[in-house]
Amino acid sequence: MKQILLNLIFALSFVSLVSAQGYTTPDTGVSYSLDDLVTASPSTISVSGTTYTLIDDLIISATDTFLIDTDVTLEIGADVRITIFGTFNVSATNTVFTALDTNAPYEGFRFEEFSIINIQNSTIQYGGGLRVLTETFTINNCTIINNVSGISTGSVISLSRGMPQITNNTITFNETPAISSGATNDVSPYIFNNYIEGNNQANSNRPQINMGTTMTTEPIQIIQNTIIGNRNLTQVGGIAISNLLGGVVDAIIDDNIVKDNRYGIALLGDDISALVRNNVIEDNNSQGSPNLGGSGISLNASSEGMDVVATGNEIRGNLWGITLQGESSVNLGDNVDNIGENVFSQNGNGGVTYALYNNTDNAFMAMHNCWDEENVPNSIADAEAVIVHQNDISSLGLVTFDPVNCGFLSVDESLINQLVIYPNPSEGQFNLDNNNLFKQMNVYSINGQLIMKKPLKIGPNEMNLDLSSGIYILELEGEQAKAIKKLVIN
Incomplete structure (x- = not known):
């Protein structure tokens, strides 16, 4: 009887250990939807309608893909971590990542080196942030709010290498700063058109964007x-x-x-x-x-x-x-x-x-x-x-x-605001209309290098610029006025 009891205790302990490990995809080059993960490990993730519940750690292996392409809500249990070694692609129009209990945050997302991360149109809230160890990271048009210090401690988006793309997001009211990199990490992110407010709710001596050395x-x-x-x-x-x-x-x-x-x-x-x-x-x-x-x-x-x-x-x-x-x-x-x-x-x-x-x-x-x-x-x-x-x-x-x-400063701002550049983005051919002030256009690369100068006439101007794809700064000059515009070349 004593031996049977010991065997039972061992078996229960083994089951508990297995459960605590969550689910790791088998690294066979397969793409997994949330429904696929429910089928593969119903003890880790379940579903009711369009709401999925993850109660244990999830690891996506190096050759596997985690794909979300329909609008869903993923509720994540306390202290649960999602780790990506492979590909994480969120391309739906409205995806929500949130805590199962907003008073018990999940640990957050860890994106390992060489993983491929693309997160679009998502709300990420009540978690422990995004620890970005990979070179290939894009987050666009997302709302990142009410997160705490967890897997990411330096900021809600913590960067380590490469040229991550952080564009068109709303990053607000998180316990930690919004975006950071380590003091010894050479990382050169593109941080564009984000609305960032009230981060670092912990009120530590750090800014909302806190970067170290660059590539x-x-x-x-x-x-x-x-x-x-x-x-x-x-x-x-x-x-x-x-x-x-x-x-x-x-x-x-x-x-x-x-x-x-x-x-x-x-x-x-x-x-x-x-x-x-x-x-x-x-x-x-x-x-x-x-x-x-x-x-x-x-x-x-x-x-x-x-x-x-x-x-x-x-x-x-x-x-x-x-x-x-x-x-x-x-x-x-x-x-x-x-x-x-x-x-x-x-x-x-x-x-x-x-x-x-x-x-x-x-x-x-x-x-x-x-x-x-x-x-x-x-x-x-x-x-x-x-x-x-x-x-x-x-x-x-x-x-x-x-x-x-x-x-x-003396120029009527309305005259500057009337200036229209279209199409933008373009292939290099675009129109500059309603020009009432400017006689010259200086074209700069995004790092400030003067590339070319073009004369302008009052009224409409048709421009044809031979430029590589990228973002350029147009400096428009007149006798008593200057304006800066951005031009995107596809």
């Missing part, structure tokens, strides 16, 4: 996102890119709205090259302490060589406009490659306006900017009053800011 062959691209802070989260910044442990950083930060965070954009460390262009950076002062943050743009390096170009940014209502520390440097406008045209307004603290504070011994150019939007036109004295540099403290570097320029 040597490709820049990180943070383009056309809206990044809104929660003013009660006083430790949370907007965008930070850091190089603190070696490697390089190459970044394009273009056409974003960054508002209501502790700070706007921070570039920290050595060997950083960045183009910071056409961003609206406003009211990043939630912490309220000028000794601890509050810059619209903050630069800091321990050695010389930082190569940052800032042009066309609108920097308003921060505790500081732009600050430089250590051995950092910036080009804010010259007579060669950078037209300047940064706009500053009401940045300051302690009753003093600080558009630019050069707290380094490096000299740099800052021509053709509007230093006080509330006092147009600016004089040299107006600019000097809001810039801290060698003229104020002899040990600091000299900022060359003459000439100042607020003329580009």
Whole structure:
């Protein structure tokens, strides 16, 4: 009897162990739908109508595919993990991944190196985030909300390598930051047209987008996102890119709205090259302490060589406009490659306006900017009053800011808004209609390289550009106006 009892205990323990292991697909090159998984392992996943329930870990092996191409809801049990070694393809129009009990989050998704991940049109909520170890990752038109620290601890989307594509998503109110990479991971994501708000609910000292070093062959691209802070989260910044442990950083930060965070954009460390262009950076002062943050743009390096170009940014209502520390440097406008045209307004603290504070011994150019939007036109004295540099403290570097320029603000915005470019995307042939202002079009690659110049006439223009597929920046110039448009070539 004693032996029978021992055998029974062993058998029950074995069944419990098997159950705890969940289900692993057999690695035979098969594509699995949710219904296929229900058939293969009904103890792991069940179905009622279009709602599926996963109560144990699921592993998709290296040669297998997990495919969701119909609208479903997948409820996931507490602490359950989905691991993908193979392919994960979600292509339906409305897929929901959620916790079986919203008070008991699932552990999240782990996408192993060499897996192939494509997630479209999904809601991902009440889980532990997405740990992205693969080079091949796309997430598009998804809502990522109310997730906690789980399989991914650094952010709700944690990146490790390659050029992941993060486009057209809504990423809001997660416990951790929105997007991050490790300090020693060389990763160059394309982060485009996402709405990001109120992330890092834990209020740790991290920004909503927190990136480390990049690949040597490709820049990180943070383009056309809206990044809104929660003013009660006083430790949370907007965008930070850091190089603190070696490697390089190459970044394009273009056409974003960054508002209501502790700070706007921070570039920290050595060997950083960045183009910071056409961003609206406003009211990043939630912490309220000028000794601890509050810059619209903050630069800091321990050695010389930082190569940052800032042009066309609108920097308003921060505790500081732009600050430089250590051995950092910036080009804010010259007579060669950078037209300047940064706009500053009401940045300051302690009753003093600080558009630019050069707290380094490096000299740099800052021509053709509007230093006080509330006092147009600016004089040299107006600019000097809001810039801290060698003229104020002899040990600091000299900022060359003459000439100042607020003329580009005087054009009727409605005339610029009337300009229409179509089709866009195109094959290189497109129309530029309702041109009432511009005489020249400069075409730049996404990393800021001037490719060509084309004359424009007032009225309609038919353009035929020989360009490779990709995203291009069109800089339209007139006598008293400038506009920036994006062109996508298929």
